[in-house]
Amino acid sequence: MKNIMYFLGSLLVAIIAAFLANKWLGGFENPGYVLIGIGHWSLETSLIVFSVSLIMAFFVFYVSFRFLGWLFRLPGQVKNRGKNIKFNRSQEALIAGLVDSAEGNWEKAEKVLIKHASQSGAPLIHYLTAARAAQSRGALDKRDEYLKKAADGAPGSDVAIGLTQAELHLSEKQFGQALETLARLHSINPTHASVLRLLHQAYQQAGDWEGIRKLIPSLNTHKVLMEAEIKLLETEVFSKLLKQAAERGSVEEIELLWSEIPDYIRQMKGVSAIYFAAMIDAGAGAKVEGGLARALSTTWDQTLVVLFGNVRSLNDSRQFETAEQWLPMHPRDAVFLAVLGKLSMKCGDKQKAETYLTKSISIEPTVTAYQLFGDLLFAQGDKDRASECYKQGLELASSAIISRIDSIS
Structure with missing residues (x-):
């Protein structure tokens, strides 16, 4: 439509110019003539005819060159138009896939997302959402395939892909794979809050309390958890580590761990009871008899009373x-x-x-x-x-x- 308007506008300008030139030159008694000679050939015509012909020739050349330019641009325009159509379809497919995922139509979501991923402006979202859908329907092989395609298609998105991969592994209780992925991400970006939060969850679900213990300073420094949550986590971690040391029955390990526990945690009744019980079970109750007596003299606690009665005193x-x-x-x-x-x-x-x-x-x-x-x-x-x-x-x-x-x- 735009090209037709350009053509009609140019034609109208040419006609008006020719008309004005004819009227202006026709007002003279002798409008003049034009003589053009080339070798043995010569061309003679009136100035009016020459002027009008010159204007019309300019119009023809102008239109011809615009038409040639349009022809040269036509393949690119057709290609871009096709890309735009595919892009719009991929965007519609992404929205449809996200809606299907939210509604639990996993297989349908997976198919529509993968079909249009290559034409999308955001293929990463297609593949990651498809991976979640595949896992939700139990297709773990497909899940891994889509995650690999996401990595190949978006090489600069290691953290985003890795976090999704770790979340999916954790939901399937694949703790070894999740921790391997998170360790790699942690080496790439040690301060990333989401990586630290997932590491905490992975260690906790896997029962790796020593891993959480090493992670606590980072969780505190980078404000991943609130101060109250950090203290609760420290209490839980040291309690679990004490119980594990008690199960191994190593007095030296129990005493070393106790010496590394912060004072404000050691003063908690529950934690100190675990330490005293661990030492008693390990056959070193005589070493903590005095500590138990001092604790009971300060704060009366029936658990500590029972532990005091279980000490094999010298x-x-x-x-x-x-x-x-x-x-x-x-x-x-x-x-x-x-x-x-x-x-x-x-x-x-x-x-x-x-x-x-x-x-x-x-x-x-x-x-x-x-x-x-x-x-x-x-x-x-x-x-x-x-x-x-x-x-x-x-x-x-x-x-x-x-x-x-x-x-x-």
């Missing part, structure tokens, strides 16, 4: 005397009274043991107290009363189990 009498010093402050603590009964038995004072265990059961019957009392009576030869204690302890334990099952159901 001096049983001194251990018992230390525990009895707390009796005036906690005379009706059933757990503590059971521990005193246990320590009395270790020291050979059966009379005190019976007194403490009887009082403990009267305040709050527990399976532990019944078992200890039964052991004491059995050692004294009173098998009937011992059997009755064991029976009551079993009934109490079974009642607790039934109550727990009922609460779950």
